[in-house]
Amino acid sequence: MGKNNKTGIYLLTLLVIAGLFSVAGAIVWYGFTKPGTTPTATPFLATNTLTNPKSTVAVTPDIRSTNPHSLDEVQLRSDRNVDYSKLREYLQLKDWRSADRETYLRMLDAAGPKAQASGMTPQDEMNTLPCTDLRTIDQLWSVASNGQQGFTLQMNIVRALGDYRRMYDKVGWQKLPPSNEWLFQLTYNPQTRRMEFLPGKEPNYKDPPPGHLPTVEIGYNFNVALSGALGRCRF
Template sequence: MAKNNQTVLTLTLLITASLIGIFAVLGWIGYSLTRSKSESKSPGNTDLVNTTTNSGSLKQVEITTARNVDSSQLQKYLQNKDWQQSDRETYLRMLDVAGTKAQAEGAISKDEMNALSCVDLKTIDKLWSTASDDKLGFSAQEKILREQKNDYRKMYDAVGWQTLTGEWLIKWNYNQQTKRYEYKPGKEPNFKTFPPGHLPTVERGYNFGVSLDVALTRCGI
């Protein structure tokens, strides 16, 4: 009889230990799932650009050019998510795309803008789009402009370049020595937290005599 009682006690202990183990595993799984959902729903600015693009996809973007423009450095900056250097590199390469007059003066003239290479424009835009999950680049800016019914004031406000009252949030100075435009100290773009379409700022706000958007429309961007 005592032997039977001992057997029952042993089995009871084994079952209890098994149940405790099962409940422990289930509890750990529940905690993991809850934590995962909590992290995925962490608060943040949904208007800010997602910078988690797979860098491998950017390497696969084919760089084509009709003006012998080297966009490989831009590709590297964007791959590293160096938005400030990418913005500057875009400005410099756009001068190369435009031609000798733009290279000499630091701004694209109307005649050069009208003849701007669509091949090179699309290459630059594709690099920006791929690096930012379609939230930055010329295509993103044109999409926002269309959403704002071609109202430039509203579009500039949406992308963070200008307020609705006309105050420029981004300003430039012209360097007579380098013949290049540079951001005015304290009036640079926000290279860390910015809304879609914020970058690049090429030909915006300092070159009022020409329209980059006309060239982008002509090129189907």
């Protein structure tokens, strides 16, 4: 009989201890779930914008590829492995004459073997001139001139005026009819197989009007070929 009493007391003690742990656990749980109460420790939850569309994690865009503010930020991208570092160097120096010439030479490289051999870009190579290269050249000119030169501005002027002849007059390339006078003049050098400006008939490199530069392809096929390439590339 005494043995049974001891066993009963032992079981009762275990039940009391278990009950105390349950009460303590309930108090802790209530403390963490009570409104307005912040737990002292929170598990780390890895979020992914693909699985969590409401994620507020901000992604900083790469200004080198989207909106460069300096020439050093312009990525010299080329689909034809053309080196535009010299062009950037001339533009950093505001050497518009050398930069204009370098643009012409490097665009021949970007166009293809026919353009490199003849110094003029045939229609078939102009049709495949990489948009990547055109954008690199345009960004370099635009950044160097604070948006006053480059393909983008030239195309914007064309769209605004609705006519290439008026655009030529606006940027200082050619006067309107009836004179149709070219304000600069290109000639072909058979020895070098390159286009060159006649002495005294060069572009305005000292104080170029907005959209005056670069003068690539101007005078013999801008309004057919280069404009087509720029349109294709959505300038």
